[in-house]
Amino acid sequence: xxxxQWTIRLILAGLALIGLLVMMGCGMCSRKPDxxxxxxxxxxxxxxxQPGLQQMGDALSKMKxxxxxxxxxxxxxxxxxxKALLPETAADLARESTEGEKSGAxxxxxxxxxxxxxxxxxxxxxxITDMGTxxxxxxxxxxxxxxxxxxxxxxxxxxxxxxYRGHRAFEKFDSQSQRGEMxxxxxxxxxxxxxxxxxxxDRIKSALGEVDLGQLATLAKEAAESAQ
Numbered sequence: 001x002x003x004x005q006w007t008i009r010l011i012l013a014g015l016a017l018i019g020l021l022v023m024m025g026c027g028m029c030s031r032k033p034d035x036x037x038x039x040x041x042x043x044x045x046x047x048x049x050q051p052g053l054q055q056m057g058d059a060l061s062k063m064k065x066x067x068x069x070x071x072x073x074x075x076x077x078x079x080x081x082x083k084a085l086l087p088e089t090a091a092d093l094a095r096e097s098t099e100g101e102k103s104g105a106x107x108x109x110x111x112x113x114x115x116x117x118x119x120x121x122x123x124x125x126x127x128i129t130d131m132g133t134x135x136x137x138x139x140x141x142x143x144x145x146x147x148x149x150x151x152x153x154x155x156x157x158x159x160x161x162x163x164y165r166g167h168r169a170f171e172k173f174d175s176q177s178q179r180g181e182m183x184x185x186x187x188x189x190x191x192x193x194x195x196x197x198x199x200x201x202d203r204i205k206s207a208l209g210e211v212d213l214g215q216l217a218t219l220a221k222e223a224a225e226s227a228q
Contacts, residue, residue: 075109076102076130077219082113085215090207091124091199093117117207124207127193128216145170146185165213173201180204186213187220 079100088095100113110131117124146168151160159172164184173180181195182204192211196204 075223076111077223078102079111079113081219082111082128082130083115085128085212086113086115086126087207087210090115090117090126090210091122091196091203093119093122093124093207122196122198124194124196124199124204126207126211128211129191129193130189130219145183164208167213171201171205173204182208184208184213186216189220190216192216 079102083098083100086095086098094117096116096118098113098115100111102109102111104110108131110129112127112129114125114127117126145161149161150170152158153160156176157172157174159170162169162171164182167184167186169182169184171180171182178198178200179196180199180201181193183194184192186192192208192213194204194208194211196207
C-alpha cells in the first residue's frame with residue numbers, strides 16, 4: 001500500500017509540473033527575438049536544431065491540448081472494478097497479493113489496483129491506473145512514451161514504443177538482469193503497467209495478455225456515458 005501511495009503522489013506531482021511546463025512554454029513562444037539577431041544566429045543553427053525543435057514543439061502541442069481537454073471530465077472507476085481485472089496467475093506465477101485505492105488531490109482523482117506475482121526465482125507486478133478526471137493528462141503524468149517515438153537497442157537490451165492490440169504501448173528489456181516492462185495506454189485514460197524480474201520478455205508479454213484490455217475500454221465508455 002505504501003508503494004501505491006507513493007505512485008499516486010508522483011502522478012499528482014507530475015500533473016502539477018506539466019501545468020508549469022506548459023505555461024513556461026507558452027511564455028517562451030510569445031517572445032519575439034530581435035529580427036537582426038534572429039537572422040544572424042538562426043541561419044547558423046536552425047537546420048541542425050530543426051529535428052529536435054520539431055519534436056519538442058509537437059510534444060508541447062500535445063501537452064497543451066491535453067491541458068485544455070475536450071469534453072467533461074469523468075470520475076475514475078472504482079478500484080474494485082480494476083482489481084477484478086487482475087488475473088489469478090500471470091507468466092506462470094501465482095498471485096500473492098492485491099491492493100487497490102482511490103484518492104485525489106488538486107481536483108484530480110486517481111483509481112489504482114495492483115497485484116504481485118512470484119515464485120522462488122521470479123516476480124512480476126501488474127498495475128492498472130485510471131485517471132478519469134484528468135484523462136487527457138494521464139499519458140504525460142505517467143508515461144512520456146505516449147508523446148514521442150522511441151527505438152533504442154544495445155548489447156544490454158532495448159526499449160521502444162509500439163502498438164499493442166491497437167493501443168499505444170512501450171516495452172523495455174534488460175537482457176543482463178532479465179528485467180523487463182510493458183506499458184499500455186487504453187482509451188486515453190487507463191495505463192496498464194507490467195514489470196517482471198528474472199523473466200524473459202515473452203513471459204512478461206504473456207502476462208499482459210491476461211489483462212482484459214477490452215473490458216477496460218468498456219469501463220471507459222460506460223463511465224463517460226454515465227457522466228453525461
